[in-house]
Amino acid sequence: MTDLTHTQSLAPVQISLKQVVKSFGSTRIIDHLDLSIPQGQKVALIGPSGSGKSTVLRLIKGLESYQHGSIEVAGAPIPVKHWRWPSARRAPVVHRVGMVFQHFNLFPHLTVQENITEAPFRVLKLSREEANARAEQYLGLVGLSHKADAFPSQLSGGQQQRVAIARALAMRPQVMLFDEVTSALDPELVGEVLAVIRAIAHEQQMTMLLVTHEMKFAQDIADRVLFMEAGKIVADGTPRQILVNPDNERTRRFLNLVEQR
Known part of the structure; x- marks a missing residue:
């Protein structure tokens, strides 16, 4: 365990999901998901399309309801049906989390x-x-x-x-979420955006969770990498453990496909 990882393991939990279930109709997107991220940790979330990665970010931000489990951000709960809250109660929680989407929404x-x-x-x-x-x-x-x-x-x-x-x-915000922020960009523009996020990751102390298909970028900035499939986290480790020497067969197959693109 690195000194940084050890320090973060002693930090208070910033994001907590316990047994979270999210379905759209009869389709289960998030399947009894447990996730704990300590304050200040930079986490990359990878996996195939449709595995639930973006939905996890939207749940943490409070943009989606869920059917079961619990979510807390900086010690404050994100209720199952958050939109029924009075806005005055909702604002202090929601504004602790910043989110950048695939499309710029300016x-x-x-x-x-x-x-x-x-x-x-x-x-x-x-x-x-x-x-x-x-x-x-x-x-x-x-x-x-x-x-x-x-x-x-x-x-x-x-x-x-x-x-x-x-x-x-x-x-x-105390937490920053990045949802495939380069996927809508022309290839020659990707680098400038990744450079900004890399600088934020290295210079800011905030907790960060990034959904990305940029594996080299994830390896550069993440303290921890999660591989997600079918609404569950099936591999969790350091960038070297997950991206360089994965022991999970499904993770290896995914990385081989990404490298071939």
Whole structure:
């Protein structure tokens, strides 16, 4: 066990899923899933399409209901049917978690600066000055300070995704979720987005959970890699254990297929 892994094993649990079941109709997507992630750990979640990876992120963010089990983020529960909560009770939990999606979901009628300041101003009730200061900070972090007054349509796909990352970070979440954030990008734009996430992983202390098919990237930034299939985690270990020398046959077959693409 590395010193980092040992330190994290002593850290408080930031994300906890216990016996979680999620079905769409008669199809079970998440099957009695147990998952515990300590504070500050960087975790890559890999596996074939349809294995439930993105659904796990959406459950942690509180975007999906579930039928059984329990979910906690930073010690606060995400109820089974969260949308029935009064919004005033929901907000303190949901805003602890930032999420960046495959598609950028920027507001097309707002500038880059306005896309980032909208939630801190309206949801966190920061002053305009404070919200603008955060936007400047995180635009600098993602290398787009010079695009503050541009509209999303004037940006490349990679730049839009970097704005989406800055927007999520501006809420100062305790947990960051990344859901295949490069899958909608042209290949030549993937590197710039991965570089930003790599810098965040190395420089920020927040907990991170990333769904990705970029295996070299996962190996570079993750403390831990989970392999998921049919709604269950079937392999859990260090990047070397899972990505370099996997002892799970299903994991080996998956990695061989990824390498052939």
